[in-house]
Amino acid sequence: MGPGRARGAYPDPMSRIEDLARFAAVDGGYDDLWAWSVRDLDAFWATAAAHLGFELPGPALAEERMPGAVWFPQARVNYAAAVLDGRPDDEVAVVGATEDPAATHELTWGELRRRTASLAAHLRDLGVGEGDRVVGFLPNTPDTIVALLASASLGAVWSVCGMDYAASAARARFEQLDPVVLVHATSYVHGGKVRDRSDVVAELAGALPTLRATLDVGGPAWAEALAADVPFAPVSVPFAHPLWVLFSSGTTGKPKGIVHGHGGALLEQAKVAAYHFDLGPGERLFWYTTPSWMMWNFVVGALLTGASVVAYDGSPAHPAPDALWELSARLGVTANGMSPGYVAACQKAGVGPRGHDLSRLRRVGISGSTFPATSHEALQDELGPDVQICSISGGTDVVSAFVGPAPTLPVWPGELSRPCLGVALDAFDESGAPVRGEVGELVVTRPMPSMPLHFWGDDDGARYHDAYFDTYPGVWRHGDWITITDHGSVVIHGRSDATLNRNGVRMGSGDIYEPVEALPEVREALVIGMEEPGGGYWMPLFVVLAEGVELDEALDARIREAVRSHASPRHVPDVVIQAPGIPHTRTGKKLEVPVKKVLAGQDLGGAYDPGSVDDPELIDWYRTVGRSRRTR
Structure with a gap:
C-alpha cells in the first residue's frame, strides 16, 4: 500500500468522540466537529469539560489573547482530585512493571487514593503548602505517580527528572525552583542491570540549599509516609494555579522551566486521551517513556478518563528487542506507545507484534520523531486492520498534542490524520499567509488551555514571548515544518530551527x-x-x-x-x-x-x-x- 492511500477508518461502536459530537449536537464528521471546536472556543471547551465530567463554571475563555489568555476564571479545580475522585476502589489504576515479570504489581484506585492522601499529609507535616516546589529524581514507577498526585493535591508545584540524568543536568533544572522537598530513588533498572545513582542523589541534595527534607522511595521513611489511613483532602485552587514545571532539553541554553496550570493540563490531557485515543474505564495505556519526557505526564493524564496505566522501569529492548510488545501482551494493554526508532529497530531485528497475544490492543501510539511511511506500512501489516496506528505530534510546551488520530479518522502512512480538537492549527509562509500542499511553519492561531502560564523566572515574559510569538505577533509559532495536505492530514518535516x-x-x-x-x-x-x-x-x-x-x-x-x-x-x-x-x-x-x-x-x-x-x-x-x- 503506497503512502498516498489511507487505511480505513476505525469506527468503534459509540466512540467517545462520537458521543461528544452527539452531546454537543454537532452534525457531520470529524472535520465539522473540529471546525466548531476552533471557531467557538468558549462553547467547545465548556461542552468538553461538561462531557468529561468536570464541573467548571463559565465562561470558558474569558479573555482571548496570546500570550495570556484567561480560561475559566470562576473555576476552582485540583488535578489530583480530577484523577482520583469518584473512582471505584477495587479496580486497577496503575500497574508497576520492570524487566522482571515476577516484580509486576498493581495499585487499585482505592490504594492509589490512600497512598496519595497519606503522602500529602506527610508533606503537609513537613510544611509543604500551596506554591512550594516538590521535585523528584525518580524512575518510572507507581511511586512517582503517587508523589506527583500528593504534591498536586496540596497545591504545591511538581517537577521531575528521570534517573538517567547527570547530576549537572538535574541540578540545572531544580536549582531554578528553590525546592523544599526532594523525592528520590537510589537506583533504576535498565538492560538487566541495577544502576546505582546514590552518588548523584547525594550531589543533588547538597546543591539544593532550600530543601527541608529528602524522601527515599526505597527507604523506611517512605514506607511510613505512605502508611497512614487519612482522608483524601485536596485543596481547591484557581484554574491557572501552577501544577508542574517541565523543562526544555537544555542542550542549546539554560533549560526553560515551562509552567502549566492545573485546569489547562487536566482539560487538554483528558481531551486527547478520551477523544483522540478513546481511553476510559476498562482501557489500559502503556507508553514507553521516562519521567523526564512529557509523555510521562500524558500517561498520568490518561488516569483522568478512568483508564488504567502502566508504569514501566526498564529498557525497551531487554531481555529481547520486542520487550515492549511482550509487556503489552502480558498486561493486556488496549493502547500502547513507542518511538519510530523502536519500531525500526524491531523491524530490522525481524521481531515485532506478530507472535504476541495482542487481542486487547486497539491502538499503537507513535511519538518523538517523524514516522516513516515504510515503517508504518510494515507495522500495520503485522498488527492487522483492526489496530489503529496513532501518530501524534505536540510538545513539552503545551504538554499535549497539536495533531493526531481519532477513532473515526483514516490514517495515511507517513501522515498525521488531523489537527486535534480545539487546536487552531495552520501552516504559514514567511509572510504569515496560510499555505496548503507546501511546507510552512506550524502555527496555532487561537489559544489552547494548556499553553504555558509562563516560564519559571521569566518575570517580564520576554523569554516566553521570544520563544513562540516573535515571528508572527499574537500567533504561536511552534518551530516545526509541516505540510497540510489536500485531504486535511498533516505531514511533519522536522524542526524549523534546524x-x-x-x-x-x-x-x-x-x-x-x-x-x-x-x-x-x-x-x-x-x-x-x-x-x-x-x-x-x-x-x-x-x-x-x-x-x-x-x-x-x-x-x-x-x-x-x-x-x-x-x-x-x-x-x-x-x-x-x-x-x-x-x-x-x-x-x-x-x-x-x-x-x-x-x-x-x-x-x-x-x-x-x-x-x-x-x-x-x-x-x-x-x-x-x-x-x-x-x-x-
Missing part, C-alpha cells in the same frame, strides 16, 4: 531520514545544513551503520539513490560520513542544532550542559569534523 535551505529551497530533515534509516545497513542518520563563507552551503549526512558494516562506494551510492528517489535530487547530501554515533537529548531527540553549531566552530559555552546529552563525547567528535573541514 532548517535545510539549499539554494533557497526549504527542506525537512525527516524527508531524508525516512529513506536512509529504512536501509538495513543504517541504524541512524543525522543531516546538517551549513551556511558557509562566500554564500556556500554544505549538507553532510552522518550515518551510524549496523554492526560489522562499513561505508564503501556501493553503500554510499545506495544511500544517495534512496534519498533521490524518495525525496528529490536537491535532498541528496554533499557527502556521506560514517559516524560513531548520533547525540540525543535525554528524551531521544537528535541534537541537530548543537551539532550544526559545533561543526561551524561555535562555542556552546556555559549555556550547554553535557549532562543533558546521552553521549556528550560525541559532540567532541563532530567538533573535530568541523575543525578538519574549516582548515582544509
Whole structure:
C-alpha cells in the first residue's frame, strides 16, 4: 500500500468522540466537529469539560489573547482530585512493571487514593503548602505517580527528572525552583542491570540549599509516609494555579522551566486521551517513556478518563528487542506507545507484534520523531486492520498534542490524520499567509488551555514571548515544518530551527531520514545544513551503520539513490560520513542544532550542559569534523 492511500477508518461502536459530537449536537464528521471546536472556543471547551465530567463554571475563555489568555476564571479545580475522585476502589489504576515479570504489581484506585492522601499529609507535616516546589529524581514507577498526585493535591508545584540524568543536568533544572522537598530513588533498572545513582542523589541534595527534607522511595521513611489511613483532602485552587514545571532539553541554553496550570493540563490531557485515543474505564495505556519526557505526564493524564496505566522501569529492548510488545501482551494493554526508532529497530531485528497475544490492543501510539511511511506500512501489516496506528505530534510546551488520530479518522502512512480538537492549527509562509500542499511553519492561531502560564523566572515574559510569538505577533509559532495536505492530514518535516535551505529551497530533515534509516545497513542518520563563507552551503549526512558494516562506494551510492528517489535530487547530501554515533537529548531527540553549531566552530559555552546529552563525547567528535573541514 503506497503512502498516498489511507487505511480505513476505525469506527468503534459509540466512540467517545462520537458521543461528544452527539452531546454537543454537532452534525457531520470529524472535520465539522473540529471546525466548531476552533471557531467557538468558549462553547467547545465548556461542552468538553461538561462531557468529561468536570464541573467548571463559565465562561470558558474569558479573555482571548496570546500570550495570556484567561480560561475559566470562576473555576476552582485540583488535578489530583480530577484523577482520583469518584473512582471505584477495587479496580486497577496503575500497574508497576520492570524487566522482571515476577516484580509486576498493581495499585487499585482505592490504594492509589490512600497512598496519595497519606503522602500529602506527610508533606503537609513537613510544611509543604500551596506554591512550594516538590521535585523528584525518580524512575518510572507507581511511586512517582503517587508523589506527583500528593504534591498536586496540596497545591504545591511538581517537577521531575528521570534517573538517567547527570547530576549537572538535574541540578540545572531544580536549582531554578528553590525546592523544599526532594523525592528520590537510589537506583533504576535498565538492560538487566541495577544502576546505582546514590552518588548523584547525594550531589543533588547538597546543591539544593532550600530543601527541608529528602524522601527515599526505597527507604523506611517512605514506607511510613505512605502508611497512614487519612482522608483524601485536596485543596481547591484557581484554574491557572501552577501544577508542574517541565523543562526544555537544555542542550542549546539554560533549560526553560515551562509552567502549566492545573485546569489547562487536566482539560487538554483528558481531551486527547478520551477523544483522540478513546481511553476510559476498562482501557489500559502503556507508553514507553521516562519521567523526564512529557509523555510521562500524558500517561498520568490518561488516569483522568478512568483508564488504567502502566508504569514501566526498564529498557525497551531487554531481555529481547520486542520487550515492549511482550509487556503489552502480558498486561493486556488496549493502547500502547513507542518511538519510530523502536519500531525500526524491531523491524530490522525481524521481531515485532506478530507472535504476541495482542487481542486487547486497539491502538499503537507513535511519538518523538517523524514516522516513516515504510515503517508504518510494515507495522500495520503485522498488527492487522483492526489496530489503529496513532501518530501524534505536540510538545513539552503545551504538554499535549497539536495533531493526531481519532477513532473515526483514516490514517495515511507517513501522515498525521488531523489537527486535534480545539487546536487552531495552520501552516504559514514567511509572510504569515496560510499555505496548503507546501511546507510552512506550524502555527496555532487561537489559544489552547494548556499553553504555558509562563516560564519559571521569566518575570517580564520576554523569554516566553521570544520563544513562540516573535515571528508572527499574537500567533504561536511552534518551530516545526509541516505540510497540510489536500485531504486535511498533516505531514511533519522536522524542526524549523534546524532548517535545510539549499539554494533557497526549504527542506525537512525527516524527508531524508525516512529513506536512509529504512536501509538495513543504517541504524541512524543525522543531516546538517551549513551556511558557509562566500554564500556556500554544505549538507553532510552522518550515518551510524549496523554492526560489522562499513561505508564503501556501493553503500554510499545506495544511500544517495534512496534519498533521490524518495525525496528529490536537491535532498541528496554533499557527502556521506560514517559516524560513531548520533547525540540525543535525554528524551531521544537528535541534537541537530548543537551539532550544526559545533561543526561551524561555535562555542556552546556555559549555556550547554553535557549532562543533558546521552553521549556528550560525541559532540567532541563532530567538533573535530568541523575543525578538519574549516582548515582544509
